[in-house]
Amino acid sequence: MHKVHHLNCGTMRPLATPGGIVCHVLLVETPSGLVLVDSGVGLRDVADPAGRVGPARFYIRPAFSPAEAAVNQVRQLGFDPNDVRHIVLTHFDGDHTGGLADFPWAQVHLTSAENRAALHPSTAVERGRYLASHRDHSPILVEHSPTDHAWRGFAGATELSAIAPGIVLIPLSGHSRGHAAVAVDAGTHWVLHVGDAFFHRHQITRAGRTPLGLAALERMVAHDWRKVQGNHRQLAALWQASDPDLILVNGHDPELLRRAQELGS
Numbered sequence: 001m002h003k004v005h006h007l008n009c010g011t012m013r014p015l016a017t018p019g020g021i022v023c024h025v026l027l028v029e030t031p032s033g034l035v036l037v038d039s040g041v042g043l044r045d046v047a048d049p050a051g052r053v054g055p056a057r058f059y060i061r062p063a064f065s066p067a068e069a070a071v072n073q074v075r076q077l078g079f080d081p082n083d084v085r086h087i088v089l090t091h092f093d094g095d096h097t098g099g100l101a102d103f104p105w106a107q108v109h110l111t112s113a114e115n116r117a118a119l120h121p122s123t124a125v126e127r128g129r130y131l132a133s134h135r136d137h138s139p140i141l142v143e144h145s146p147t148d149h150a151w152r153g154f155a156g157a158t159e160l161s162a163i164a165p166g167i168v169l170i171p172l173s174g175h176s177r178g179h180a181a182v183a184v185d186a187g188t189h190w191v192l193h194v195g196d197a198f199f200h201r202h203q204i205t206r207a208g209r210t211p212l213g214l215a216a217l218e219r220m221v222a223h224d225w226r227k228v229q230g231n232h233r234q235l236a237a238l239w240q241a242s243d244p245d246l247i248l249v250n251g252h253d254p255e256l257l258r259r260a261q262e263l264g265s
């Protein structure tokens with residue numbers, strides 16, 4: 001139903017992570033305008049890494065490339081950034097919110113739980129992760145609470161029909177308090193973007209080892225590690241089922257991004 005572009009909006013090189021990681025952002029063409037899922041590293045981060053991103057830049061080590069910013073890639077694809085009307089966030093970590101300030105007119109959708117966590121952090125991890133600088137442009141936030149609907153076995157799903165049919169916000173807490181996945185109906189298949197519910201494809205494909213640095217980083221920043229492990233199990237089962245009409249991607253795995261780009265949508 002919707003055309004989906006898969007973008008890398010922020011190459012990053014965490015320690016002990018050969019090959020680095022990406023910030024996988026979806027650009028979705030809908031009849032009512034463009035929609036982003038997550039926003040990656042933005043132009044203001046590129047201009048002022050210390051002021052905008054703070055000490056986190058030393059362990060995630062972003063490339064801070066202006067060409068990778070979503071706003072420039074939208075232009076590069078021939079679209080007008082003003083047509084980006086909505087941004088749906090998997091969560092409010094800085095590597096997902098940096099681009100928000102490049103689209104200050106857009107409505108930013110997220111779970112109520114995540115917005116509460118970002119405004120009222122209650123643990124050391126939460127106090128460290130959310131960047132006040134990424135909301136100093138006063139983004140238009142639209143909060144969503146879980147419903148009693150399910151999407152392919154994932155409970156609490158909300159279809160964001162005010163944006164367009166076929167865009168679904170699915171609570172998937174663990175990495176952060178109000179973390180979510182986003183499913184997009186691309187016509188012949190669905191794209192399920194699970195954000196940081198897992199960091200590396202081997203955690204769900206079980207086909208090899210996860211780079212040590214990445215595994216350590218995931219555990220260090222997890223809001224609830226047991227829930228993260230549960231998410232890994234649920235997503236591994238989904239991967240095993242290999243539904244022909246489902247493309248499963250996450251926030252940071254470069255190989256999953258490459259495969260999704262190769263499929264063309």
Ligand SMILES: [Zn+2]
Pocket residue numbers: 093095096196251252
């Ligand atoms: Zn992330």
